[in-house]
Amino acid sequence: MKCTEDEITRILHVNYVHVTLYFVITFSAVAVFVGTKTILNKIRRNNAQLTVIIIGAGPIGLTSALISVHCKRVQKLVLYEEQSKSNVERRTYQIALQPAQVSFLRSYGVDFDNLEGLWHKGCFYTRVGIYLEYIIHTLPLYSMGTEINFGTKFSRDIRDTVDKISGRKLVICCDGSVGVATHTLGLSDECVIHSCGILGAVATVEKNNETLVPRPEKRIHNLSFDLSAYVPTAFEENNSSNFTLKIFGNSKCRYMALAVNKCNSNVVRALKTVLDKSMMRNIFLKCFNTYKRSSETSISDSYCLNNMKFSPRLYEIKLSQRMENVAYIEDCDLFVITEGEASRSYNFNTGLDINIGLKGLSALQPFIEMASLAETEHSIMQSLIYKMEHSNRICREFLKFGLKEYIFL
Template sequence: MERYETLAYDTALSTLVAVLIYVLVKLSVDGYRHWRARARVLVVGSGPVGLTAALIAARSGKVQRLVLLEERCRTALLARPQQIALDSRSVRFLLGLGVDFDNMEGCWHNEHFFTKVGVFQEYLLSLLEKRKQELDIQIHLGTKFTEEYLKKIPTSEFPRVIVVCDGSCGESSSVLGISSDYIVESCNAYGANAALERADQRQVPTPEIRAHSLYFDLSAYGVEFASSNKEAQGLQSSALKSGSHLKIYGTFRNRYMALACPMSDSKVVKFLRHTPNSSVAALTLG
């Protein structure tokens, strides 16, 4: 009886040791594979999109090294006065990335957060700086992405993933040998922008002012409507149905106005297409 007990004990012990060895080996192999699977990532451009992409990569746990390139120096990058508006969906997404809007200069309006582009970029840069203790992150401001830059990277350190976020006028794609021809999807609308700078005001973000389904009286430009004219009534109805959109935004110092008119063949829209260049710039924004 004692011999069977000893045999059972030895069998159980051997099985336990074998299971432990298997688990340790599997964990080691999985860890090594995970380490090997981590990618070296290069992000070109440190605008809001580029910085957000870099922050997502840094928090993914799948990046071995993250390099961020920006052609502009830090002063020029963070001094941009333009305003950025983040809707509720964007806010929820950024909260998941660790963005604390309570510690960022800006204001709330209708579940939207408004701040300057430079303020938003500076905050995301600070988050990336904090991640340097956990991850190999290199931020190179004032460095342009060129063929010479790529040639200087050793083959063993060449990035597996390159994310280009240098704007619609950027030239980084051509450096990678990618055609600069893009598929452009029309939004079926015409647009115009105007800007006003008031040097005596501060750079304080302000909520957006929006107006939709607008009708513009362009009688001063030769477009008149008469209620007795059926054709004119049809044009007026078409103009009202098209519903132009107006948005005023920016800071107290830099005010911007954007006008969007849905594409149509009405005389009103045709006149609006040709008049902004000579008249919109003269508008006074409140």
């Protein structure tokens, strides 16, 4: 049967209308799907939140808590501390905050005008208990849910409780270099040890008749020692050892740090290899009485003998870096990170030790943002890489500049 030209035209027109209508419907459906997905993604991103669990109420743990309550992505904060609240607030050692860390803490609301302490050359010196007490009393002022559990050691039972919390979670381990939280959570304890290329020794004298008044540090450079009375070969006319001495701490607990770049001078070899406690004690005694602050009293030989603790010889200063400092546990939608000495520490007291931990915390808020929004395997991995790279950068910078900044400059 042959179709006329008009019938062919009509059939083609009908087919064209059908095809056009099909494409319009398909395009509209795709547009609605994409639009709906975009809106839902935007709603999800705006509402993405997590619960932060912090282990350890030391200066790094409580500073982590302060940063967390400033993050809109954090819906609840839970903190576990093994010691009692009173013991935490009574901690006596002195901390010194560098100007960059003072500025960093100010950005999170730390009011240094209402903190008991001492300013000296841009650094702020205070007793650690005062700083911790300030943050403990500040946290409840924020509207978000905050739960602080003192006298509670993080255990496997608590870990199981954390696993059961609904939604995404972030655990921040701040329980120090000997803490067990990371091991309890399944992270590896493996560390890499870096040499700082510097030898050092430390001493402390507790002056029981003094109170816990903060004191600024004092540095003395290019010291030389004549040890020929102890080791006949340990005498150098050219004074090539170039020791640096630092006196720091509050008025009750006075610390001394002695440091020198690794070298083969006679004096350095003697102080590194000869185990003569009287030699090292005498060095610290003479150093303290010669370079103490003018307002301080000298210490006698007998007082030094009974009240000074010190390194018996020079030792190599090393930085310990945890290999696995961030992880994601898919089964319970849990991120785990380490901060402070749980992440990196070194075997030498400089009085500025807290600053390396605070430098690590500069990445905490961006990481919380990334962890809250990460949905795909790729985005989760990107957040982990960001945290690992930041931690590695902190270690590299410390090895290059840290002790030079804390001791030698």
